[in-house]
Amino acid sequence: MKILAICPQCGARLPVYAADAPATVRCGRCGRDLPLTITSKLRGDRSIDTCPVCKGTDFYIRKDFDPKVGLTVVIVGAFVSAVFYWFGRDLIAYAILAAAALIDLLVYQRLGDVTVCYRCHSEFRGAYERTAPPFDLHTADVLEVEYERKIGRR
Ligand SMILES: [Zn+2]
Ligand SMILES: [Zn+2]
Numbered sequence: 001m002k003i004l005a006i007c008p009q010c011g012a013r014l015p016v017y018a019a020d021a022p023a024t025v026r027c028g029r030c031g032r033d034l035p036l037t038i039t040s041k042l043r044g045d046r047s048i049d050t051c052p053v054c055k056g057t058d059f060y061i062r063k064d065f066d067p068k069v070g071l072t073v074v075i076v077g078a079f080v081s082a083v084f085y086w087f088g089r090d091l092i093a094y095a096i097l098a099a100a101a102l103i104d105l106l107v108y109q110r111l112g113d114v115t116v117c118y119r120c121h122s123e124f125r126g127a128y129e130r131t132a133p134p135f136d137l138h139t140a141d142v143l144e145v146e147y148e149r150k151i152g153r154r
Helices: 067-086 090-109 137-150
Strands: 002-006 013-017 024-026 033-035 059-063 113-117 123-125
Touching: 067 090
Parallel strands: none
Antiparallel strands: 002 013, 002 123, 024 033, 059 113, 113 123
């Protein structure tokens, strides 16, 4: 399992492999030492029970989507389409636009799920069993405030 630990101090993203994770990882940006509590379930890539960064037990699942990839497909599609439109080939232009939208949709559907910690936003990627519910705004509001108080950001 690959963990993307988020530094509570500066928000830097620190990738760690659960299987051989150290007890602490030093943030490359602000130099803060981040203690990691890796449970045996995390280490064995079985399930996510406790967040190694904030020790929270509330997670949600979201699509592992990189918005930049989707945007590139749409922009390239629009550009190629505009060229055909310029030469009076409207039908081809529309077809290309439709194809770009379709590719975007297919890419989105084939994406894996990533589990995210409500409190510190650390991300977990691996073959583990997905048990977390989808994102809930109310839960996020409550838990984020709680966490930010704890780390002294509010
Ligand atoms: Zn940091
Ligand atoms: Zn966390």
